[in-house]
Amino acid sequence: MLQKEIINELVKIMGKENVITGREDLLCYSYDATPDVPDPLPDVVVTPVNTGQVSQLVQIARQYKVPLYPRGSGTNLSGGTVPLKGGIVLSLLKMAEIMEVDAENLTATVQPGVIIQDLNNAVAPHGLLYPPDPGTVATATMGGSVAECSGGLRGLKYGVTKHYVMGLEVVLADGQVARFGGKTVKNVTALDMVKLFTGSEGTLGIITEIIVRLIPAPEARKTMFATFTNLSDAGNAVISIVKNKVIPATLEIMDQVTIKTVENFSQIGLPTEARAILLIEVDGIPEVVEQEADTVLQVIQNNNGRVQMARDEQERDNLWAARRAALPALAQVKPTTVLEDATVPRSKITEMLLALEEIAEKYNLQIGTFGHAGDGNLHPTILTDERDKEEMERVHAAVKEIFEKALALGGTLSGEHGIGMAKSSFLEWELGAGGVGVLHKIKNALDPEGILNPGKMGFNGGTGHE
Ligand SMILES: Cc1cc2nc3c(=O)[nH]c(=O)nc-3n(C[C@H](O)[C@H](O)[C@H](O)COP(=O)(O)OP(=O)(O)OC[C@H]3O[C@@H](n4cnc5c(N)ncnc54)[C@H](O)[C@@H]3O)c2cc1C
Incomplete structure (x- = not known):
């Protein structure tokens, strides 16, 4: 159980309407589309409406060492949103604005809760297309699909989500807001952090804004x-x-x-x-x-x-x-x-x-x-x-x-569904101990307290405040 004091602080930041504590409501956030994984209840679900609230929320989680689980529509197939160690589920569904369709630069800027199909409906009148289309295109969010680096039915010719993400706004584990990439076709400024956060499965930061590349729709x-x-x-x-x-x-x-x-x-x-x-x-x-x-x-x-x-x-x-x-x-x-x-x-x-x-x-x-x-x-x-x-x-x-x-056969553990909880025990088979060690170093550098999505991708950090 979370201390009352923490819930009160959450309500103060986000308003009562954005803090869910009823047991029946919490049940809906205890699982995702993955079978055969645990389904523990979170202590609380919060639904922030802007980046500022996300940042304040992360600071509270850090201060009290409470695990935090970002969540879009919960359609992932690797146990990625399961609140394994209890704590706070952070639903991004209320941050769902298509902020811009830029037909000159062939980009769109969206908040993470936008449904993929809604983005495509918005760009279609411009003769444009956002190609990544997982089977759940009508329900999955842009944030969830970027965090999973989802693929889809058009992957062969058009590639997957990482080939379209050009820029990200991310709330880091200490609450700081960082921006990487942008609208330029070329960008080699420092390390490619856009790629690092794409596919990071909610373990390195909370994605709060996304710039994606669009293409002319095929004739x-x-x-x-x-x-x-x-x-x-x-x-x-x-x-x-x-x-x-x-x-x-x-x-x-x-x-x-x-x-x-x-x-x-x-x-x-x-x-x-x-x-x-x-x-x-x-x-x-x-x-x-x-x-x-x-x-x-x-x-x-x-x-x-x-x-x-x-x-x-x-x-x-x-x-x-x-x-x-x-x-x-x-x-x-x-x-x-x-x-x-x-x-x-x-x-x-x-x-x-x-x-x-x-x-x-x-x-x-x-x-x-x-x-x-x-x-x-x-x-x-x-x-x-x-x-x-x-x-x-x-x-x-x-x-x-x-x-x-x-x-x-020279393949990989996951083409598109990610590692989450479901496949973490196999990671070393593909990456070796050295490769897994690098993942842990990156995680420790960005989230030393292990508050972000603990128990996923082999990162068992998290404080399990129970
Ligand atoms: C019937 C069915 C068909 C599917 N078909 C495909 C397919 O063809 N291709 C494919 O790739 N996948 C497919 N999937 C899997 C799934 O739909 C995708 O992974 C989808 O993109 C997840 O989006 P979501 O909004 O549901 O994310 P969620 O399940 O809510 O979250 C996924 C991961 O992202 C993290 N996350 C969510 N939002 C954020 C954020 N804003 N910041 C940081 N981390 C975040 C979560 O913590 C979690 O680790 C399918 C699933 C089902 C059930």
Whole structure:
């Protein structure tokens, strides 16, 4: 329990309406979208409305050594917002202003609580686009996606969040407000702190303002849907499309478990007999789009796939709705959905797909795999029940083996979902003791008391004031 004195100070800074202490309300902030991690109650939730309040709040947390957990919409999949050691959840949802769309410099300046789709709706009338689009684009915040360095469906051609963040305002662990980067295309002033804070998962500072790069929206696009009776053919087609010098905006895969589940969930006519489908979208200048679509068609046929073009926007929207339904549909099958994020170089995608099938068989688990195949970023999703202790042991062993395999293929623990609590115990496998040591030095320099998001990314600091 937090001392009454601390709550009183919070109310003094933010007003009663921005300080939540009711048990039922606190429950909503004890978990995020991650299964199989603890869900302790925070002591209090605060909803500041400006940077000044965030700064004062951080100073109080520091003074009383109370842990502080920044939170956007809580959709992350690595336990990033779980208030592991109790303390203060800092919801940024009330700082949700699109401060500027600068069509001359092709930038936008936003507060962290802005929903990603709202930014895109605001820039679309200018003929502009903010490309990073996680599956949760309609609910996730800009702050949360910068702190996770989220990817999404357009990652292959357009990159991920870090490729668009140009400037940040950050409240540091001592309450100071720092600004890094800005609107200039070029900026090599000192260390690249924008990159450091992007993907820092709330462990180094609170992001209170973001400048992002926008791009001209593509003039034309063509969406296709390819069906395969063999998983290897689908994997090989992915590799071959890029080898043939076509970089689709989107190149997504769904395996048979996922296809059947999505079809069952949304009945849009997916071919449930297929072993895998690819969803492909090429975009850009109309003539180039035509040319690229032809090449993709050829490559699919050479790899024994059957292609269907989306005939109109409605068909395109249906295909993307099917893809976005993959996780919600899989999540309906069993009470617990363990979604992984292992990522390999694209050339190893077929090997990884086959390995996932073997792992499912070896541990007698139901695994549906979908994801951003063009990025080598797969989401093997284990359908299970966390009340079944014996099955959960098999799940944990399978997850370990998935990471081992991804790393052995030259891949990484996380392509886009971050480390949070869920993957911190594997960090040393990828970074070695030396690499992990560097992370700790940076953390200790910026947050010596360990008040910011303790228990995440392997930083166990935090004072656990309990
Ligand atoms: C169905 C589904 C589909 C998804 N699809 C994708 C996908 O395609 N690609 C992808 O990358 N992710 C995906 N995700 C994961 C998730 O949606 C993203 O990580 C998202 O960007 C998180 O945004 P959020 O606002 O929910 O952040 P939260 O979950 O609230 O927070 C995420 C992290 O950021 C920190 N944080 C939040 N705000 C701030 C701030 N202002 N300052 C400092 N730290 C902060 C938190 O402490 C936490 O560590 C998916 C999740 C679900 C449930």
